[in-house]
Amino acid sequence: MKFFVLNRPCIGVQLSIYNTTFCLAQWSDIFVLDPRYEKAVTRAIIKILNQLSRRSEGVCFIDVGAHIGRYAILVAKLVRKGFVIAVEPEPNNFRALVCSIRSNKLKNVIAYRVAAHDVSGEMLRLYGHGAASSVAIQWGDRQCLVESVSLDDLLKDLPNYVKLSRHKLIMKIDVEGNELNVIKGAIKTLTNYRPIIICEILSRKNLEYVAKYLRNFEYKMQSLDDRNYLIYPQELEQVKPWWTRLK
Template sequence: MSVAAYGIYSDVSMAASLRNWPSYVAERTGIASGKTLTYRLRNGAVIKVRAGTSDTELLREILVSKCYNPPGFEIGREDTVIDIGAHIGSFSILASKLADRGIVHSFEPMPDNFTMLRENVAMNNAKNVRLHEFAVSDSIDVRTLSISPSHTGSHSFYPQIWSADKPLLEVIVKTTTMKAFVDSEGIDTIDFLKMDCEGAEYEILYNCPDEILNRVRKISMEHHQVDGNNANPHALKKYLESKGFSVCAKFYETDNYPMIYARR
């Protein structure tokens, strides 16, 4: 399918997923730019977005492209789900409906996004979602998060993943580790680990002890190209395979959605 054809398919499918599809048309045509919209999905979820930003683009990727849930990566009703890089909650809310007898832990360090995440969880009465205003990293600390000037879901500890000529703003955020969090929550099994953390996936997974990584059943993650030893998707694929995962990867060179899918 050509890029143009896929764009039409994506827009039509997105509109068909919404009860209030005229709001999507208003956003796509620029009429609603600068406003806050609430999309009402046909599955009963409601998602508030900042019109004219990348909020809706990310919702469309999750809802239409199902980039985190290809065949074999479904979420079960009693699953424990961890969402690292929850943004405004699009994935977490949909996961909470699938894991209606389970629990979803949502991590989002960016204050503006976290406010939207909290509002979206409240609007959906998603009582099985636990919110954590932290970044997950390789240490328990505070760090500088660089703010993407063009994409609400691309704030990163590694701004080199963007174009070098973009101006940067920064915010200080709290960080934790997989081990510290899992131990504090007493989690025995992580059924589904979703990651979209703009380059931090390498430090998170490479520094995750085997005792914690062995509890993970499925990983669905976007990957990024970061400077540094083994901070690339090819090395990460091999690493996860060495830890007992069966891994399928889509790389930048061949796919519009650079993803790694790993499962036991």
């Protein structure tokens, strides 16, 4: 563990794990760096990346609700072809995320401090802090205003050197109850790029809404654990049966 002083990028603590440096937004964030944290999600992401690597496909990993960058940083270090887009609205989380990107000298991560939503340009109330911040669920009294953006709009305005058509999209969504709105804001992305999605869904009600909505785009779902789901284009079942065996 190393202490350092910067212009308030995070709480001033760096942790090294998996040969990677992470910065914390608050002490309690350490739990997401435990190897047992969302083990099924980590395993699924690595298997997908390995398969795409064997097929020499470039990868664009879109981390929606990136928090302090557990997945964004790990994937950025694994992919040789491609890049990571990290979306995180909570100010302290975002500072820690940027600190982690810089500490690992990563050049293939683009970070945005916005809240993914179904529309762009609205000011939303973000409740809570840390890994539990949400625009959909009121966690306590702590709140701040954040700007919304649809993923379709965000991906349309990427830097010129980023060519989505040359990459396979993988999307991880962890937005504490706002997952349906995030997906509704990605209609063109679902239609044109057919991303593979790993999504945390907290309630049975939201699961039903998401499953019903994605059937319109010929997507299928399977559970990875009690709250995370693999969501994939139906056509992948015919090409590569392994897509349905990621547990």
